[in-house]
Amino acid sequence: AQRVTQPEKLLSVFKGAPVELKCNYSYSGSPELFWYVQYSRQRLQLLLRHISRESIKGFTADLNKGETSFHLKKPFAQEEDSAMYYCALMGYGGATNKLIFGTGTLLAVQP
Amino acid sequence: DAGITQSPRHKVTETGTPVTLRCHQTENHRYMYWYRQDPGHGLRLIHYSYGVKDTDKGEVSDGYSVSRSKTEDFLLTLESATSSQTSVYFCAISGGQGFGNTIYFGEGSWLTVV
Numbered sequence: 001a002q003r004v005t006q007p008e009k010l011l012s013v014f015k016g017a018p019v020e021l022k023c024n025y026s027y028s029g030s031p032e033l034f035w036y037v038q039y040s041r042q043r044l045q046l047l048l049r050h051i052s053r054e055s056i057k058g059f060t061a062d063l064n065k066g067e068t069s070f071h072l073k074k075p076f077a078q079e080e081d082s083a084m085y086y087c088a089l090m091g092y093g094g095a096t097n098k099l100i101f102g103t104g105t106l107l108a109v110q111p
Numbered sequence: 112d113a114g115i116t117q118s119p120r121h122k123v124t125e126t127g128t129p130v131t132l133r134c135h136q137t138e139n140h141r142y143m144y145w146y147r148q149d150p151g152h153g154l155r156l157i158h159y160s161y162g163v164k165d166t167d168k169g170e171v172s173d174g175y176s177v178s179r180s181k182t183e184d185f186l187l188t189l190e191s192a193t194s195s196q197t198s199v200y201f202c203a204i205s206g207g208q209g210f211g212n213t214i215y216f217g218e219g220s221w222l223t224v225v
Contacts, residue, residue: 009151032212044154044201044216086153090212097207098144098169099214103153 002027002091006102013077014110021072021105023061023087032090033070034099035061039083047085048072057081077109114138115217117202123223130189132220134202136182142205143185144214145169145177147198154201160185192224 003026013019025031035047047056050063050070061072070087087102114137124130134143142161146154146169156169158177166177174196176188189196202217 006153034213036216041219043218046213046215049213097142097205097212098156098159099154099203101146101153101155103151 002089002100004087004089004100004102006085006087006105008105009103010106010108012108012110015079016076019072019074019077019081019107019109021085021087021107023070023072023102025068025070025087025089027068027089027091029092031063033061033063034088034090035059035070035072036086036088036101037083038086038104044086077107079109079111082107082109115202115204115215117200117217117220119220120218121221123225124192126193126224127191130192130222132187132200132202132222134185134187134204134217136185136204138204138206138215139182140204140206140210141182142207142214143179144203144205145175145185145187146201146203146216147171148201148219149198157187157200189222192222194224196222197224198222 005024033050036044037047038044059074084104086104088099091100116135118133144159145157148154155171160166160179178186200220203214205214
């Protein structure tokens with residue numbers, strides 16, 4: 001079964017502290033993984049995709065196939081990072097590709 | 112903003128009434144999706160389309176139907192709205208592998224069924 005697990009509903013940190021948002025997945029084959037961010041009552045925005053291996057807004061994420069994880073990290077949190085973060089897996093089946101989401105982690109950065 | 116427009120953005124309706132949400136795109140992308148977002152569930156796929164008149168069910172399709180008569184429009188219909196369908200609905204589009212498989216989202220439609 002294709003599944004994405006985000007074990008933390010809420011992660012609260014202080015400004016300047018390191019952040020790690022956890023994501024584990026279940027997928028047979030080579031996964032495509034994404035992180036989306038949603039600021040208060042706004043649309044979901046693509047933050048990262050593992051294929052690109054890029055750093056956006058100071059965030060990075062590395063795919064670990066052995067641990068089936070794709071954790072999102074940032075060395076120094078900023079207040080403007082406060083948002084809902086969703087990990088997503090591109091699933092293939094039927095006639096098209098579909099995003100399968102985790103339940104999300106709310107990141108709250110305290111001043 | 113990925114050229115996606117959802118309408119209406121906010122709607123309150125009564126139980127048992129039909130409701131149609133519209134998603135319009137200007138990107139000429141092949142794939143379109145409807146998701147619902149609920150606390151504790153993340154985003155769940157309702158229906159998707161892989162071309163004009165080509166649609167299929169997602170994981171939470173019961174009580175919903177869709178239609179796509181033109182590339183740019185993807186309609187989601189609640190035939191007889193229930194309180195359990197109170198949610199935020201997001202439309203999404205994708206050009207597929209040729210566009211890096213990236214899926215872009217609309218701004219959401221807040222639906223309340225009373």
